[in-house]
Amino acid sequence: MDRRTVLKNLGVAGTIGALAGCVGVQEQDSSGGDGSDGGSDSGSDGTESSGPAGTAKAWYTLSDTELPTRKENIQAFNDESKHTIEGADISDMRKKTTSAIPAGQGPKTFEWAHDLAGDYLDRGFIVGKSDSLNVSLDEFTSTAAEAAQFDGNVVGLPHTAETVALVYNKEYVDEAPETVADMKSVMEEVHDPGNNTYGLGMPYADPYFLSAWAHAFGGYYFDTEKDDQLGVAKAETVEGIQFTVDNFVPYMPNDPAYEPQASAFAEGNAAFAINGPWYLNTLNEKGVDYGVVKLPKPEGGSPKPYTGITLWYFSKAMENDDAATAAAQSFVEWYVTNEEIQRTAAEETGSIPVLKSVAEGGDLSGDIQGFSNAVEQGYPMPADPKMNQVWDPVKAALTKAFNGKDVESAMQTAADEIRSNWE
Template identity: 85%
Template sequence: MTMDRRTVLKNLGVASGIGALAGCVGVQEQGETDSSGGDGNSGGDGGGNQSGSDGTESSGPAGTAKAWYALSDTELPTREQNIEKFNEQSQHTIEGADISDMRKKTTSAIPAGQGPKTFEWAHDLAGDYLDRGFIVDRSNSLNVSLDEFTGTAAEAAQFDGNVVGLPHTAETVALIYNTDIVDEAPETVADMQSVMDEFHDPANNQYGMGMPFADPYFLSAWAHAFGGYYFDFEKDEQLGVDKDETVRGVRFAVDNFVPYMPNDPAYEPQASAFAEGNAAFAINGPWYLNTLNEKGINYEVVKLPKPEGGEPRPYTGITLWYFSKGMEEDDAGTAAAQEFIEWYVTNEDIQRQAAEETGSIPVLKSVAESGDLSENVQGFSDSVAQGYPMPAHPKMNQVWDPVKAALTKGFNGKDVEQAMNAAAQEIRNNWE
């Protein structure tokens, strides 16, 4: 079964650990051919001021800019249509390219001067990429106010006083249940278990739930549920992987979810179980809805249920169009990229379409606060309200892989405390 890639979260940049895990999602790579025939950042000829039919405003010479993104095969046609619409309205030209390994490509192409003017990814790359000079501050050149976006989204677009991109959607995981199997949304994990106990029958390919257990992002709600945390730069003790509260959360997930899951913790087998109609529940993100719609699954999305004595707190991600290195130059290519970004993130139709088709959570206030989001989008929005943004500090890069290994050990029956202690030691060694 081909699953949505989104590099697990299409754009959750979370360093090599999640990037590698995301590759397990299994979408066939889109063509990465860059049609620019060059670096794509040079301005073309032509000039003068020009306004597009949808409010785009161009000034100076026409420019061409590359824009990179990593999308599932179901999302790609819509992106291409939106770029085509922009190009028809503007004197500028955006040349889009779908990239199978965004982190690898950006870290190699941008320093070599062959990267895009802008690329789409989650906010958690900001600290690392700003430190390495891969993205730049455009706070003094914006024609869009951050006040147009929700507070969390506006905050995510900034790092250390720099505006490094503009936001357009929020993402997190939520509980998805099959309405042909489950009568009503569970409010607690205990409510879930009563259904899972009844439905779970692995001998007949029936499972209580599917959740990519080895992925620290997907498991974050439970690792954080009792006061634990993976990493928090604001705390005196930044690393929380081996704290008792974190270990308790992971152990809770091992004890209460693993017995009802397929025996492979990776993304594809877990996601496939629910997408094929063989699981009562799934914990997944909005990028997953396209697959469910294609499969004809009847489902609803709701916030994560409460564990006894705790509150689920999932990591959330804000998708940004980043200002890549090269946008510090006020040339025609930069003008093209900035006009495209500002048009894209303030386009209500684009945000509504993303919400309707993929369950993505709008961050443009005029849409997010309109009160007319669909039930499924509202379910993800409620889950966002439960959680908090992923850390964007570069030190977080060293956290993902060791935690992934520890979660895999826990899933396979190893002692959770020992596994998390070993992960914490590895992280501290890497930091040193």
């Protein structure tokens, strides 16, 4: 599911424009740059191969605002290394990797969220490199280290995280709430749809945004560690969704889609939003005076949002023990352990660092620290290929629940559809 790429680039100018911006970027050479710092003084030591110099392709999908920094980072690596990385921004990473890698025309490494791991490992698009790494997973937060592994294989190295947190408008909110009850008291005061003000803007129809509450009382969508992996219709999951219907939906705009929910807060017309770090650029452009904190606790429960970890994957081409593989591995290890790269990404794009020395260093901005705390509340999205069949039926069920349909019935219908698809 490619929704997180859409979300990363999604402003409030409209869904169509956002999608066009996301998938309309043409593939381009990104190996150039102005040779600026890019954080070259903080990378991991000892990752340079003693063999011949190599040249490797690295693919990624970035917004226009992120591309210049990526070019600078690649140029910084090329300037200080004997190896050369040729970067390219790819408009449809799933489509391009699934066609190019089997044909032997793909990159040595590519950047994407961790939940591709199970599917891509099963299909032979990526490989494990556990035995040849010069970087320890202990250098990363526990969530990131977990996400970099699938079925006993280290399939890539992590560099940023994402999840949803509570964003509050300081015009309406004097003090960030610690509980849903505190949050609800503010929403009741602010919510006045007749005057275009709302208590909350939260993209309700997306299971990713609702995951914190579906999991809050012991429920789950899908969990390979459970005897019954599918938890969509479990009583605890239904309880979490019902909680959102009772406590959040009455204070939201009447369209559950991303754009109207995100717009309400971004236009200064809502007290709270539940959204991710990609949202901050929009809020900054709109001039909203906001704060970010981890999600508040419901009575008797604890929010557990899904987290996404961005990896530099080890493509199938890295099976070959050649100079290009050495170049790619050297670049990835340098990039993910470079403190300055992570700090700059946090400051400029709201990225959540996962390198322990940065994530736990105590010098992140308040907004990024809020998202970082929210990451600690949650756990990585399942990377098992079976999860691909879960998203759409749950989305349909959530839409029904938002529109007043019986939650238990809607979630049971979703569970039946998922099991049928699995079979």
